[in-house]
Amino acid sequence: LSIFSFGGNMGFVIGPLLAGTLVSLFGLKGTLILLIPALITNTVIWFKHKEIIAIMGEKPGEKKAVKETKGEDNWKAFGILTLGVLSRSVLFFALNTYILLYWIYEFGQTKAYSSTLLSCFFACSAMSTLVGGRFADKYGYRKILRISYFLMLPSLIAFCLSSNMYLSTIILIPMGLALSLGYSSNVALGQLFLPNHLGLASGISLGLSVSMGGVVLPLLGKIADIYGLKMVFVALIAVCLLAIFSAMIVPDAKKSLQTQN
16 A cells, blocks of 8 residues: 555655746646646556456456455444544645745745755655555554654644744655655555445545545635734644544554454
8 A cells, every 4th residue: 555655645746846847937838738647647547448457357347246244344443543534634735735835935935946845845755655554564553653643743843933944944854754654554444444345445545635635725725814824834733633633542453454364
């Protein structure tokens, strides 16, 4: 899961660099060029879809046999985990949006420089996805999840207290590492808590982690308009505390893992 997630996170590394460069050269219309890699990918999948289906062990129109249940679903634990997933989603999209704006309007940096900085931030985040997956296999999903959020909290507090651009830039390193350290653990735990509804568990763990943050962004934007960009990061401290609360009370999934093995 961490390897799979790493590929997605690398898009956030390359995206700001490409978008910033294209906007600087051609204006907002330059972002239309970003349609090209999407069209190429779509074309490859179109011609390779039969091979993909073959790898999955399915045939077109074939009904899959009903699998045996693998233990009981723990909906309560999954609900607690989902609270953390939603909190991380807000953190992810807020940082993705407001780090860029903060460097432009608070520190007076160019869009190109700010986009490059954002890419560096997500590069740290992408690498932590791989590290977090390896450590989670060794030390447990819940432990890595807790470390992730506990590392994020002091990073956010330090960022809010800093008014120096260079210090704030350094703080982005542990913040980026913390952001995705427990990402794959969230998805894995969701599947362990709902062994009979793996599709639903994955859909919520992955889907909500993308959508919910976007829903909350307008509210954070209103806070920025009224109180300033700094207050957005102060508000994120409360979101991080909610994520920590979720990670602290979520039950251990070790028994569920043993059942599946």
